[in-house]
Amino acid sequence: xxxxxxxxxxxxxxxxxxxxxxxxxxxxxxxxxxxxxxxxxxxxxxxxxxxxxxxxxxxxxxxxxxxxxxxxxxxxxxxxxxxxxxxxxxxxxxxxxxxxxxxxxxxxxxxxxxxxxxxxxxxxxxxxxxxxxxxxxxxxxxxxxxxxxxxxxxxxxxxxxxxxxxxxxxxxxxxxxxxxxxxxxxxxxxxxxxxxxxxxxxxxxxxxxxxxxxxxxxxx
Numbered sequence: 001x002x003x004x005x006x007x008x009x010x011x012x013x014x015x016x017x018x019x020x021x022x023x024x025x026x027x028x029x030x031x032x033x034x035x036x037x038x039x040x041x042x043x044x045x046x047x048x049x050x051x052x053x054x055x056x057x058x059x060x061x062x063x064x065x066x067x068x069x070x071x072x073x074x075x076x077x078x079x080x081x082x083x084x085x086x087x088x089x090x091x092x093x094x095x096x097x098x099x100x101x102x103x104x105x106x107x108x109x110x111x112x113x114x115x116x117x118x119x120x121x122x123x124x125x126x127x128x129x130x131x132x133x134x135x136x137x138x139x140x141x142x143x144x145x146x147x148x149x150x151x152x153x154x155x156x157x158x159x160x161x162x163x164x165x166x167x168x169x170x171x172x173x174x175x176x177x178x179x180x181x182x183x184x185x186x187x188x189x190x191x192x193x194x195x196x197x198x199x200x201x202x203x204x205x206x207x208x209x210x211x212x213x214x215x216x217x218x219x220x
Contacts, residue, residue, distance in 0.1 A: 024105065024124025025060045026078060027053070029067020031132055032109045032146045034218045036118045037170035040111035042091045043068055049104035051094040051124075061094055064107060073128065089102045090168050108134075138180040138189040148218045154211040162209045163190060163210060170202055187213065 033039075045063060045064055047055050055061050059078075065085050066078035077084060085092060097108075105124040110117065120143075126140035132142040135150070142148060155158045159181060171196045181188035197219050207215040 022059045022063045022078075023073040023128035024065040024126075024130050025063035025107065026071065026073045027128065027130045027144050028107055028120070028122030028124065029064040029133070030070060030072075031067075031110065031122065031130070031142075031218060032111055032118060032120045033068045033070050035112050035120070035135070035150065035216055037216070038113065039088070040068075040090065041070065041113040042093075042111065043085070044093045044095065044110040044180075046097050046108040046110075048094040048097045048099060048101035048106040048108075049106055051105050055094070055096075060107075064109065065092060068109070070109060072095065101129065135189065137182060140180050140189060140191045141176075141178060142191055142218075143176075143193065144218065145185050146193045146195075149190070149192045149198060149203070149206070150190070150218070151206065152213040152215075153188055153190060155185050155188040156211045159188075159209075159211045160190065163192070163206055163212075166192070166202065166206050166209070167192070170195065172198065172202070173183075 031124060043065065045061070047060065051060050062064055062078055066075065066081035069077075069081055069083060069085060071078050082092060101123075103123040103125070103149060106121065106122045108119070110119045119134075119136055122130050123134045124130050130144050132140060132144060134140065135142075145157045150162055164174070174192055175195055176193040177191065179190050198217050201217045205219060
């Protein structure tokens with residue numbers, strides 16, 4: 001059961017015309033912005049399935065860029081987001097992919113600046129709800145609708161337990177947690193959805209643990 005309330009069925013307050021193609025797309029873009037932590041210099045968006053077929057008419061293009069500019073789903077600036085981004089000097093590219101995706105509303109977002117790059121795959125599952133299924137080559141399942149901590153770490157014994165112990169110390173409840181790794185003993189990614197926003201000092205304490213590489217958060 002994906003829908004927990006009547007508001008999930010009706011959908012979010014948003015700029016139209018479609019909750020899947022507009023609100024969901026904006027949330028995919030905004031999660032990418034949240035994880036990148038700053039305004040990028042270049043944006044490349046690959047669109048698959050229904051997104052690729054209808055993105056201009058349904059506003060998927062302006063929605064994703066609006067999210068990357070950190071606009072909420074109801075922000076009227078979304079309509080003009082591409083113009084706003086171009087005025088800021090952000091280079092934008094849209095690619096209509098022919099490959100058949102696992103979900104019809106799929107977007108791959110790559111954002112860059114002089115200091116780094118982030119690559120994210122998101123799907124819009126309806127009613128403005130999304131799932132992030134890939135981040136920088138790691139497979140994951142992230143809703144983007146709850147506060148979350150993403151921990152890149154060395155795949156070593158005790159790393160997961162150490163992070164869990166820090167969260168338990170501050171009485172932070174874990175709603176969903178999973179770990180993805182590309183190869184045994186190499187880098188891994190912990191995805192932890194929690195019940196409340198996390199203070200920065202807790203993230204700093206986690207990052208200071210052995211075998212931690214990078215800790216980021218998504219706020220609600």
